[in-house]
Amino acid sequence: MEEKNYSILLYYCYTTIGEPEVFREEHHQLCLELGLLGRIIIAGEGLNGTVSGLKEDCEKYMQAVKADPRFAHTDFKVEPHVSHAFQKLYVRVKPEIVHVGLHDINPNERTGKHLEPDEFREMKDHDDVVILDVRSNYEHKLGKFKNALTLDIDNFREFPEKVKELEHLKDKKVLTYCTGGIKCEKASAFLLEQGFEDVYQLHGGIIKYGIEAGGEDFEGQCYVFDGRIAKEVNKVNPLVISECYICGTKSDRMVNCANSQCNIHVPICQDCGWEYEGACSTTCKDHPKKRVYDGTGYYQKEMNGYDPSKNSKRLKKDSLKA
Template sequence: MSTYQTLLYYCYSPIENAEQFAADHLDFCRSLNLVGRIIVADEGLNGTVSGTVEACKAYMEAVHADTRFTKTEFKIDNVDELSFIKMHCRYKPEIVHSGLRDPKLIDPNKQTGIHLEPKEFMEMIDSDDVVVLDVRSNYEHSVGKFKNAVTLDIENFREFPEKVKELEQYKNKKILTYCTGGIKCEKASALLIKEGFEDVYQLHGGIIKYGKEAGGKDFEGKCYVFDNRVTVDVNTVNPVVISTCKNCGKVTPKMINCANALCNEHFTQCDECGWEMEGCCSDACKQQPDKREYDGTGYYVKIPQPVNYDKISKRKHKNFPPKISTTI
């Protein structure tokens, strides 16, 4: 059995005094020796954390013990080493940046596409009246996507609302949206319904859950994840590699960040070009004198930003998490 686990989760649930909650939650995660990245907003939580099996168990129990987050679903991966180096928990306007902040217009707690369990999704994707829609960014679907999926040319999910007009041709079809863990689909499917799409669905739990419960059938390539694993395998039924090295064109599943921090482009690069280019996407980036040292992984730890306590509300807030008797 693996020593560590990595948890992927989100929950749309209003949080009062969310800035203070973020600071308190960071302290709690550190008390469990967890590492990871959590976004806290007035609308809820979005996180990936990694730690010992015992620490992850204690964390899940604490989240579920809070009545605001009892419905949170955790996708659990057993891993041989921690998936992060540091622990970050920050307050932001949204738990996934979409630009759709007005709950009067888009509220995942009130209306979204019909949730399909992985096996239901698998049974529908080959139907003639279905369009499978990837709502992720270019660098994500370039390394892996569902067979015949419609992809959008977007660098960030906040561009998705501008692309909806390009989907008008599919209004008479069933739209099946998917993303990594399900969080983007909550707002993407809600927006599609608001824009007049009548038959909208979403893959419950995203690609990660689909891999665990349906074997990942017909997901081509790897799934991009937002930790130092960078990508993970999904398909154990009919796997293929679809991505190619940006520099030489060789088929490769390896995705990295450009060693030039001023560029930091996500791109696929084979090992040979990685060492030759020193982890850079171009000769111009390779010549950058302050580029980061390439160690073969192409993953670089961000410098943590301090919590701005001056911005934190002074109002009383509910204690979270509850005290836990589990000894870590």
Template sequence: MKPYRVLLYYCYTPIENPDQFREEHHLLCLNLNLLGRIIVAAEGLNGTVSGLAADCEKYMEIVKADPRFATLEFKVEEHEAHTFQKLHVRVKAEIVNSDLPVDPRKQTGKHLEPAEFKQMLNDEDVVLVDMRSNYEHSVGKFKGAITFDMENLRELPDHMDEIAHLKSKKIITYCTGGIKCEKASAYLLQQGFENVYQLHGGIIKYGLEEGGEDFDGKCYVFDNRIAVDVNQVNPEVISGCYRCGQKTDRMINCASPACNNHVALCEACGWDHQGTCADACKADPQIRAYDGTGYYSKKTESYTPLQGYLSRQSLVSNQD
């Protein structure tokens, strides 16, 4: 068993004072030596954190003890080390950017547990719709799924014409951990789709509980792993190297910070081209040193996890 855990979670629930909650939650993560990204909003909580197994267990216990998060589910993965280098706990307007005029606490697609989802895949009346960004589904998606050429969920309304002819079908939406589908499925219902479902817990939970069958490629994640294996049954690489076209599921961020393109790059091209997606990117005077991973954390002098908390405290004091 690996010593660290990676927790992925979200919960739509009213938080009356997001700023106060953010302060308390940041301190909780500091005390438990957790790193990651957490978003707090009046509509709920969304996060991905990593830490030692015992610290993560304590974190889950404390969060679940709060009645507001009684229904929250953690997706738990094992890892050799932290998957983040910093801790950010931020207050935002939404826990996932969408701008969609919906409230998933009032209406959303029917949740399908991984086993139910797997069974429904055999229904010829079912259509899978990927609600992730183009760079995410380019490296991995379910067989036969419809994908959209969109950068983020805010663009979903622009793609409704592409599936308008499927309103009589059983639509199953899916994403990485389930959070985007809460609003995306609600929006489809609002647009006149009647039989709308969502994969509860997303791709990650399906991989953990059902072995990831029929998910091709890897699942893009928002930490320093970049992409992770999901399918332990019938895996297939579907992405090609951005440079040479050779099949590869190695995802990188371009070493040019001005570009930062999310692309698949084979190991040979990664080293040959210094982790860049195009020759022009090599000329970037701020090019980052490529270490074979293609993951780059913003450099902050003398950074410690406490720094973000203290900076926030200072900002609040100045505003007062």
């Protein structure tokens, strides 16, 4: 068995960042110095990231983040891994740390009650409870909590409009959940704003629930935004619920279609993966934009002009001038 000398960190923190662009440069430099790879989003409303690195470097990173009073309450989900889970490093400034368009909602002022994993497990099967999955279709089709209500959305920004369909649940206790907890902060706050009175959220999301509560009653696998694509969560009563997009056999092997013009996230079994060279159909298999399939179904996103070493180059140039 390979040694798990690396860690994968999943985290977010809603806080005020006065100068996001300045902080981006400082934070980017920190990640470069520690050899971390992954995706980090910075906005005026906070920090959202998932990175990988050697265990000791990840420890230094968490210590550095929490040493800043703005991020002292950041809850890191830490998972051991055999290698980096990313190929590159992105640190970007965006309008929101999770794109939903609810700019006026501040989870630090009002949000659903946080439930720790054991509390969520104890409460989720009560008769007066509805478990609400706030993730997108490709995520909950791969895995979800038993008896959870899912929404037909392709992106989280569609969530506010879908809430109109939940009016009949206003007399219920609504337990929201997502991958790491960040979407629930705004989703549960929005539900409260719309007149839902008893709203909760799974603190730390599915990932923390798997780490601390064994993942009981989470059916299927959890879609994750790193090189693993899908992650096993349930160590108590696991169940495969997804089917191969091509042949229909039970499969929780999530891939991106090898055709970059398609790139849909779907389960494809090992046999079909190789037969169709990572594509989701014969059309995509024959497409001129089809990428080389290596058996994983994971492809690094294009940089689109983003220079990951921009800050270090600038700092080096400044130091030479000095």
